[in-house]
């Protein structure tokens with residue numbers, strides 16, 4: 001059953017509390033048995049019912065336990081057709097994507113510190129040579 005393929009339009013037909021499919025990382029999950037137990041409430045799950053919930057799910061930073069529950073709800077995988085919405089937020093199939101942004105920020109900060117250091121050293125050397133020539 002878990003290797004059944006669903007298109008977006010198949011998934012979008014399951015958007016009620018008793019029959020609730022969500023797509024996360026191109027896999028299709030039936031969340032209706034879990035919705036009453038969801039610590040984040042039923043409202044958020046109903047909001048993404050029948051749609052791609054990858055971004056909403058990853059934004060919350062769900063635990064490994066949440067991912068295990070997800071495994072148990074798997075009903076199939078998503079079959080993409082041309083014109084379907086693009087997969088959301090993940091490029092490498094990994095779980096966290098926002099890290100690349102902060103990594104490049106980090107390099108920028110180091111570059112500024114490095115340039116500042118080089119300039120300060122140059123100024124120090126320059127003043128030293130001025131003093132020596134007096």
Ligand code: HEM
Pocket residue numbers: 022029031034038039040041044045048053056057060061062063064065066067069070073
């Ligand atoms: C079928 C998919 C989902 C499963 C199996 C699931 C499971 C869980 C679990 C087990 C927790 C407890 C904390 C943790 O272990 O991370 C949790 C918390 C939470 N979930 Fe989900 N979740 C799903 C989808 C979503 C979606 C689509 C949203 C949309 C925003 C969402 C929003 C939240 C929020 C806000 C919390 C935090 C609640 C709190 O700490 O008060 N969840 N979820």
